[in-house]
Amino acid sequence: MDAGFPRGVKLGVDVGMARVGVAACDPDGMLATPLKTLRRDEKKGSDLRALASLVTERDAVQVFVGLPRSLGGGDTESTRMARAYAEALVAELRTAGSAATVRLVDERLTTVSAHRSLREAGLDGRKHRQVVDQVAAAEILQQALDMQKSLHRDVGIPVYDGMRPHDGR
Secondary structure, three states, rough: EEEEOOOOOOEEEEEOEEEEEEEEEEOOOOEEEEEEEEOOOOOOOOOHHHHHHHHOOOOOOEEEEEEEOOOOOOOOOHHHHHHHHHHHHHHHHHHHHOOOOEEEEEOOOOHHHHHHHHHOOOHHHHHHHHHHHHHHHHHHHHHEEEEEEEOOOOOOOOOOOOOOOOOOO
């Protein structure tokens, strides 16, 4: 542990109804970069297996899943979906033999911000869908990394595999 949070590769995840954006950072946690977009597969869970594979391949120590709250800070259907996804991811990681921790972090407006960044970069609006989830995941991850460094501690709500409930914040 370094400064109250683990050192190593970390992933950021932006969960949507149709796609899951994934981002990663370097082992020093300096810079989050877009990595991949997975097609969401609620029935077969292939996206969860692919995500768990990315965690193990990169030897990641943490995964930050974006928690989309309402602007007022309340829960929405998307909030509940992200919590359930994070819990399923913990179970999948344990099955894959990974000890990586999963934490939920507030992600209000990251997708809006990602679209703005892509527009400013000159990317055609029709092509946004291909990468916007990855860019949103990178923003989620970068926010978590920056908060860890400024607060000198871990951030977000820890997610457990059903044995211990999350704190509901």
